[in-house]
Amino acid sequence: MSITKVTASIISTAALFSLSIAYAGDMGSKPAPLSVPYVGGEVSASWIQKNAPRVNSVTGNISEQNWGGRLSAGMLRFHTEQLALMGEIGGGYYGSRSVTIPQLSASSKLEVDGYDVLVGALYKLKHVDVFGQVGFMIENARMSFSRQDLNKLAPGDFIHGSSSARLNTTQVLPEVRAGGIYNVRDDLGITLTYMHAFGSTPGFSGSVTASQADGINSVSSAKQQNPSLNSVLLGLHYYIV
Secondary structure, eight states: OOOOHHHHHHHHHHOOOOHHHHHHHHHOOOOOOOEEEEEEEEEEEEEOOOOOEETTTTTTTEEEOOOOEEEEEEEEEEESSSSEEEEEEEEEEEEEEEEGGGGTEEEEEEEEEEEEEEEEEEEEOSSSEEEEEEEEEEEEEEEEEEEEEHHSTTTTOOSSOOEEEEEEEEEEEEEEEEEEEEEEEEEEEEEEEEEEEEEBBEEEEEEEEEEETEEEEEEEEEEEOOOOEEEEEEEEEEEOO
């Protein structure tokens, strides 16, 4: 065999070997996953929708503790490189609202937590993703009431003593969420979200009089459905890839 033929054979063998390596490299590359699970954690500032009670023409003083937090887990299912459907479950604490009526030695407190199931869509931009979700929240409203001196509620030396009560109500409320995710890394983002749960505006109004001659006369109106919630949440969104 001539030197020219040997050289040509070596060159062709090397070329085939190079092509096989390049093809094997292409076969080993991984496509972007269609389904991506994620977890999230958020701090929240929430406003509980509730009217101050009014008893015997006296309106209570309201104070709010707005801070809370939420944990979540979900899944993205990409249909294009930019558009994904999402499903999510989560649970959080959304603060409290306290009322005092010093003139009647009365006080009450309402605390709210909730557990939600949501579906929605996410759209990826260059550095920021935007999303919207709808679903429902299983909202727990825990209420406590205390009256330290019943004689202040109905003066006249006819009623004495004190009373207290605790009540927990659970309702399923429609919920919407919308927000954005700033992607710090491919697997980590900072989230800013607005959330609204569609409940009611609970409240109480009434008047009580008592005397030896007329007995106890009470007229009251109460609305005790679970309250609406408005929340702004800031947190982290971690993709499990």
